[in-house]
Amino acid sequence: MNFVLKEEKGFTYIEEGQGEPLLLLHGLMGALSNWEEVIKEFSPHYRVLIPILPIYDLPILTTGVRALSKFVHKFIKFKKLNKITLLGNSLGGHVGLIYVLAHPGYVKALVLTGSSGLYENAFGGSFPRRENYEFVKEKVAYTFYDPAVATKELVDEVFETINDRAKVIRILAMAKSAIRHNMKDDLRKITMPVALIWGRDDKITPPEVAVEFNQLLPNSHLDWIDKCGHAPMMERPQEFNTYLKAFLERIKQ
Template sequence: MGESLKKEKNFSYIEVGEGTPIIVLHGLMGGLSNFDSVKNFFSAKGYKVIIPELPIYSMSLLKTNVKSFAKHLHDFIEFKGLEDVILLGNSLGGHIALYHTKLYPEKIKALVITGSSGLYESAMGGGYTKRSDYDVIKKKAQDVFYDPKVASKEIVDEVYSTVNDRHKLIKTLAIAKSAIRHNMSKDLPKMKTPTCIIWGKNDNVTPPEVAVEFDELLPDSELFWIDKCGHAAMMEHPDEFNQILDVWLTKRNL
């Protein structure tokens, strides 16, 4: 990763570069390093890239939900004194970005979502009945990607450790239920924020029709596909992901 994690107040985050802030939001099982290529590319392009650690496992069970995470993000933006923010979220991170923008639209200049939850949650948090079986968890981690080799031993070990930690598993299931509860189909048509949707054509977690629905419901969105790509486009096809986003941001003068 290179950069050290800054810890201030009750926030932990990585910050690189100067310029318009891009806040990157990771998913339920996603580490900050999943966005290394985004961070390196856009910090060199004149953006301040900030990747906060979301308090997925550190909040009380009552506050382990999409709305509380969106409020935490708002507190972070206020703490950093940021304006004209671009939010980029993968999976649960996309859902948090959308929900935050619904609640606090005034400081968000643009949204970027990839493999986002918020409309379709059937794959979140399920299938852990055989969580002690390493091979089952390995297969589940590999299914997130089009190319199973992207699911490195480090990624599989991290997922295995998370689902076998009872405290974290309870939180994971609470988040999955919260994602269903905070379905955004009725909110999206009212959200005018420019949105770039980048989606893997082979996403098994949030299938392609989910991206089409996001694009249809959001008033000011553009949808871009990446072929031979699963749920985490910024990891499987980092160069193509960065290129698509860079062209979109330039076109929108963002």
């Protein structure tokens, strides 16, 4: 990935392009590179921003989805953003949901893909054999429909992360926080346009999760991507970008 990583005022982020802001939030085990094809496709027409969420830097007692939402608000204020379209994958979607409930005035629309917030088979739930590389490889591959998407580089990154004791403690704390913070009773309050772009073969947040989001969010639209797992923007970027482009056209003012 050839995008410049900026560091300012305690934030590390990518910012590409000009126009209305698209703010992308990565998942628990995600990285900025997960959004590479989205940046390439949309930065000619939008201001695309991706902050690194401080999952490993929060004090252990405050490690949780609410703390990440507060961090996102600080970043949005720092960059003076408004009329944001907020995109979140997995944990990033969950953080986005919490954020729009707290600060709806900053966000124009929401895009969720493989979002937690209702139910997830959390990869971060436990790591009984984290020293076993093949076990970790299997777990990473489980994220995708096509195991080949779990490249050696990706597996190596996850293996290194979960074998760092300080990081794994925070991953477990964050995963538990996400499970505790169920959004079911709050979703009806989110009345802005919401796009749900979901892998039909997602095993982490299965299809029934997308259906429930669609039923509970009053202004939502659900698109399916076949032969696709938990991270459509990585595994099926062309289809994901096609659905995202159509949604952005619908909400243009």
